[in-house]
Amino acid sequence: MTIKATPQKAPRKTPNKSARKTPAKKPARGWLGRLWSLGWKLGIILFAAISLYGIYLDQVIARKFEGQKWHLPAQVFSRSMALYPGAAVSHPQLMAELKLLGYRKVVNPRQVGEFSASSTRIELWRRPFRHPEGNQAEQRVMISFDGQGVGSVERVADKRQLAVFHLEPVLLDRIVTGDGEDRLFVPAAEIPKPIIAALLLVEDRSFYQHHGVNPLAIIRAAFVNLSAGRTVQGGSTLTQQLAKNFFLSSERSLVRKLREAVMALIIDFRYSKDEILEAYLNEVYMGQDKSREVHGMGLASQFYFGRPLGELTLPQQAFLVAAIKGPSYYNPWRYPERSQERRDLVLRLLMEAGELNVAQYKAAVESPLGLRNASKPVHQKIPAFYALVKQELAERYGDSLLKQSGIKVYTTLDPMAQEAAEQAVSQSFKRFDKNNAKLQVGMVVTDKYTGGIAAMVGDKVPGFDGFNRALEIRRPIGSLIKPFVYASALAQGDKYNLATPLADQPITLTNEQGKTWSPLNVDKTFSGEVPLLTAFKKSMNVPTVNLGVAIGIDTVIQTLDKAGWSESVPSYPAILLGAVNGSPLMVAQVYQTLADHGRYRKLSSVTAVLDSDNQQLPVARPAQDQAIDPGTDYLVQYGMQQVVQSGTGARLGRAFPGVALAGKTGTSNDSRDSWFAGFDERNVAAIWVGLDDNGKTNLYGSSGAMAVYQAFLNNRPPIGLRMTPEDNVVQGYFDVDTGEAKQADCRRVVALPALRQSYRPAANCGEPLPWWKKILGGQ
Structure with a gap:
């Protein structure tokens, strides 16, 4: 008998914890790794912070650009002179009014803002303007005068007789708020093209190519300034200047400069170049009118030349661009030679850029600055009248009216009468x-x-x-x-x-x-x-x-x-x-x-009062009674x-x-x-x-x-009273002793006007005047 051996399983060993194998250690991280780890984490944080800050700046910029960019001062206008057949306005008085409005006297009017005059007629090319009842278009008229005032007003285009013709009112003043900034807003479409061309040539040639910041200009300016050992050139774009003017102080620091650049990038991304130009040309600081800061081209035109921006000559437009670099340094009344030299530089740049030919350039540089009379302020100082205006506005429209931006107040003031009254006093x-x-x-x-x-x-x-x-x-x-x-x-x-x-x-x-x-x-x-x-x-x-x-x-x-x-x-x-x-x-x-x-x-x-949208504010009209x-x-x-x-x-x-x-x-x-x-x-x-x-x-x-x-x-030479008797007034004759009504041919009577219904002369007057006294007009 064969006996098979049964294989024996090896005894199970109990694991010995103390005999466990220790895992191998990882190699130590180097300093570069630690720096990288810290760097990308900080980078994420920094990126998040910049993004949040950018979002914040974007909101700040949007509120400014898409809301109310400026608190526009309330504009206060004089009455609008009305001309019509029979109007009590004489030839010299209309001439004085046109001079006050800044119209130019020429031999033959060829454009808006010009007039010619003879001894009895004035041909005028009126400016377009906003009237409380609606916009008034430019119009060319012939105004004739007679001994009583205005004889006729005829439209030159079709010889039509006009029933009434208004001149634009005089801008008396602007009620400036506490910040001291004063300006007249001018839409981009109404800014003359030579001003924009000159501005870009002088301040920012690559305006339409860059995205708010021009790195090449910054590098070039830095090199020039280092070479000169002082600041002689700036690298800021128009957009950066606008960002600084709108949102930042004039502090010179790297932080402010970086913030300016970020804001410029945002502005350029969000808004069109034309919108940026419009904002810049209405914001730029242009000078100082005593305690008021003059901002924008519209007000600068009135401040320096006493007329609207659209009527300035090319040399005058060039001066406005020239003055941007330093309104105080180039003050034309204090430093006329310095101002003219700067203006001529702007004109030369226009010629080199092909904006002017040589003949136009030579004619322009030979032109005087054509400044307004500095002794006459651009705004009327009439405190007594303004006190009444403010009182009436508060009574009729409420106390907060003048705090609203951009309102237009049309008043009854006659500038010529005011000047005559002040001179008389x-x-x-x-x-x-x-x-x-x-x-x-x-x-x-x-x-x-x-x-x-x-x-x-x-x-x-x-x-x-x-x-x-x-x-x-x-x-x-x-x-x-x-x-x-x-x-x-x-x-x-x-x-x-x-x-x-x-x-x-x-x-x-x-x-x-x-x-x-x-x-x-x-x-x-x-x-x-x-x-x-x-x-x-x-x-x-x-x-x-x-x-x-x-x-x-x-x-x-x-x-x-x-x-x-x-x-x-x-x-x-x-x-x-x-x-x-x-x-x-x-x-x-x-x-x-x-x-x-x-x-x-x-x-x-x-x-009348118009709001910022040029809509007339409703108000009850004063009652009248006989x-x-x-x-x-x-x-x-x-x-x-x-x-x-x-x-x-x-x-x-x-x-x-x-x-x-x-x-x-x-x-x-x-x-x-x-x-x-x-x-x-x-x-x-x-x-x-x-x-x-x-x-x-x-x-x-x-x-x-x-x-x-x-x-x-x-x-203010008077116009004599036109004493036309009323319907119920007759020529009466009265006894000089008793005042009783008499017939015209009675003795000792005086001719005086009387009320028709109560004038009842006696049928006879006793002894009449002899015929020869009647002929001689005696009593």
Whole structure:
């Protein structure tokens, strides 16, 4: 028997932990590896930080470019001069207006902004402009004049007669915010091409090729500066300059420079080259107008040359580009040779680039700079008027209006009337100050036709921004109230006419407290009885008081109130002689009513406001009313003309013979206040002269305030009143002794206007005039 052996399994060994094999160590990492590891981690962090910073800068840039790039100052414009057949505008006055607007006088107008003139006609090529009622296109017209003003306005293109033609308003000022930056925005499409060409040649030739930063320019500038040992050349592109101007300070540091470059890259990526150019040309710093920074080509054009950018000559456009390098260094008024040399360099670059031929270049460099008169500011300093404008804007549109960007405020100011008023004050006070250096003045001039404030002076130094006496004083107006006493009486045509006898005898009035008042005439004499017209033109006190008491003091107050007097008037007899406190503006309001055929319209200084989108802001228009019957008002105007011809204002009449003017002098007790109010066919004026401390001036209305008005008319020749009788006014004839209505051929009659409904002459007059006296016109 065979026995097989069974194989035995090897015994299982228990692993010995202590006998485990230790794995081999990895070789140590070198310093380069550690640096690389740190570097790529930091790189990721840095990249993330730059990306986040870039996103932040992108948002900052987007908010600026796609929102409101600038807070544009509110623009304040004058009235727009209206020319139409019969307009009260003379040939010299239109010439002065065109000069103020910067129009150029030539032999034959060939482009916008030019005019020619003969003794009776002016041919004008008007600029296009924005009117509150809509855009006005450029237009070429022929304006003819006659003895009354404008005779006709004819469009040159088709010989069509125009019903009305407006000149553009004068830009008076811009209300600048706290940052002190001032600018006039000009769209890229309106910027002359030579300016853009010169700008790129001088500042950034590769503007359309680079992407916001030009590395070659930076390297070239660095090499030139190192060679010179100082900074003589910059490597910044226009986009970098824009980034710095918009977002950064002028600090010189590497960090600021890097930030500028990043922003330039973002700007160039996000926006077109034309958008960047438009922003640059409206942002670039161009000079300093006292406390205001002049920014952008639009305002620079007005600042240096006094005319719109589109009307500049090629040499003037070249100067604007030249001045960018250093507006202070190239200030043309202080350094004319240096400025002209820089301008000529720009012109040479244009010639070398083929933008000019040799002949054009030679003509340009031989041209003078053609600067505006530096003694006349680019913005009008008229604080008294601006105070009224701001007050009216707040009342009609709210306090926050002027904080809005880009609004346009159209006012009623007549720049020529304002200049004449300021000159009148300055000229008059040179004489007044010899006797009393503390005298002061308040003056308001209105436009008779529009009911707007045409001029305002609140201090004997018209540009002084302080207490505004045109608005803020309250002083007794004296005899300026008398026309309203006579208007109240003449409205009662069945009782009173211009020939009605008035008692000129001593009168004593007693009030409820038992106090008496005995008014006197200026000469302290009595005539017994005088015709109403004589009492009116001679400004006699006693007949006026007798008349006022007879018709009722409350009747006079009611007339004054309807005419526009804005404050309450106490009901006592002394008001009949002007014991009523008022301001020049308040007086101008009621005399405007007298001048405007008895129609009350609240005086205003603002005609319209446009928002930043040139949409007119809605506002309620001031109400108007017929305060005084037109016929009655005609009689009052007639009396006021007699004041100037042969009454207390006769000195004024002698100064302007043959010119129909209406006026009234006023003097308060002890000659403390000198007043005058009057008008011609175009303007109404109210003037006060006195002392702030209410002291005696030794001036009457005729020697103080009327002298200022006379100087005003010397500076702004008057247009005589066109006294066309109203429908209810007839030529009347009145007995010189009794004031009764008579036939024209009666003895001792005087011809005076009268109200038709109350003029009832007697059928006969007793003994008629002999035939030979009728022929000779005797009585």
